[in-house]
Amino acid sequence: MSITTLARSGLTLWQGLSTALNSIRPLLALLARGYVAEAFFLSGLTKLRDWDTTLLLFSDEYHVPLLPPPVAAVMGTGGELVLPVLLALGLGGRFAALGLSVMNVVAVISLSEIAPAALQQHITWGVLLAMLAVFGSGNWSADGLLVKPWLWRRGWLEQT
Incomplete structure (x- = not known):
């Protein structure tokens, strides 16, 4: 077998692998969106269920910079309830991410002490959110299924 034949075989194999990996991108984006959205949404529901405790936590435990505790509690809880829904649907996915x-980041900064396992969880969420912000929500999202085709039909977006 010549080096040229070996190189062509390797290239063909690589192209097949690349095609296979590209085909699962929408699924992985969907799974990442669901995983992160669930964590934040459940946190928001917990805060909403016991508002007095939430206010107490924002007053005593969470030290959100530049915001009074009641304002930080409302903004944090609202963000944890609205943004995950947008992210899960993939509607304005980059904005939500x-x-x-x-x-x-504010959650990590606001806690005076954070356990290593909790910090690792925040890092994992951060990496997934960065990936979604950079690459978008994927084709299996409201952005990919509805918004992009609508924009293309109106000539407001170039087809890629």
Whole structure:
């Protein structure tokens, strides 16, 4: 077998692998969106269920910079309830991913002490959110299924 034949075989194999990996991108984006959205949404529901405790936590435990505790509690809870829904649906997915990224960073900064396992979870969420912000929500999203085709039909977006 010549080096040229071996190189062509390797290239063909690589192209097949690349095609296979590209075909699962929408699924992985959907799974990432669902995973992160669930964590933030459940956190928002917990805060909403016991508002007095939430206010107490924002007053005593969470030290959100630049915001009074009641304002931080409302904004944090609202963000944890609205942005995950947008992210899960993939509607304004990049906006939702960036918003949750800000909330994720503020959560880490606001806690005076954070357990290593909790910090690792925030890092995982941060990496997934960064990926979604950079690459978008994928084809299996409201953005990919509805918004992009609508924009293309009106000539407001170039087809890629």
